[in-house]
């Protein structure tokens with residue numbers, strides 16, 4: 112398996128940004144994942160468990176933009192703006208553990224215990240992280256026995272591809288069918304494709320809970336307590352959208368730098384991108400002073 116997150120150069124990152132501009136979230140996840148693991152093939156990336164992908168994205172974020180992640184949330188109750196910091200290494204380590212401690216990111220050094228330590232006003236999410244055993248998960252409820260595996264990146268992509276705003280349950284049913292290894296109702300095997308219509312809500316809820324327990328990183332949800340009114344607001348941290356927003360800002364700033372330097376010195380885009388950020392900044396200051 113290839114090593115994660117050797118930061119790619121500015122030209123490659125700009126190309127990643129450009130390719131992702133018109134894409135959906137799950138496609139952007141794949142693009143960013145490819146930037147995190149330059150040597151990996153698409154099949155390898157898509158067959159990783161979601162937690163492993165998240166670990167790689169946290170490692171990429173740390174390599175590109177540093178350790179501390181600023182998160183802004185508005186209180187759902189009074190609208191107060193709240194801001195706190197999370198630690199990319201700690202979140203990445205948590206993700207790697209959840210994905211079976213694959214050690215993909217090398218981010219384990221700080222340990223998941225550091226998670227939330229800097230999150231003023233935020234409770235540390237999901238204290239008990241359990242590692243999935245690698246085998247199928249099993250839920251027994253009433254007359255049902257269902258064995259299933261954790262969704263991979265490919266499963267989520269396939270579910271997203273059939274998502275239909277007019278039928279919100281469609282993506283969920285697709286995911287259920289893909290990830291079910293076997294389903295038995297009162298001793299009779301049930302085809303995974305039929306679970307969407309046959310499986311009682313209560314059993315499905317149990318499946319969701321078991322998956323959440325085995326792969327908690329798929330959703331990082333924080334309960335942020337409001338300093339004004341005391342109400343807790345659930346805040347989801349989606350590393351793909353977070354990292355994409357940062358990449359978008361970075362790319363637009365960089366293009367502005369290219370424009371200013373090209374105008375002032377007549378240099379080409381590749382020449383300007385080849386400058387270190389420090390030199391770019393220095394030349395920009397000289398332009399501003401002139």
Ligand SMILES: [Zn+2]
Pocket residue numbers: 186187188189190191337338339340341342
């Ligand atoms: Zn409030």
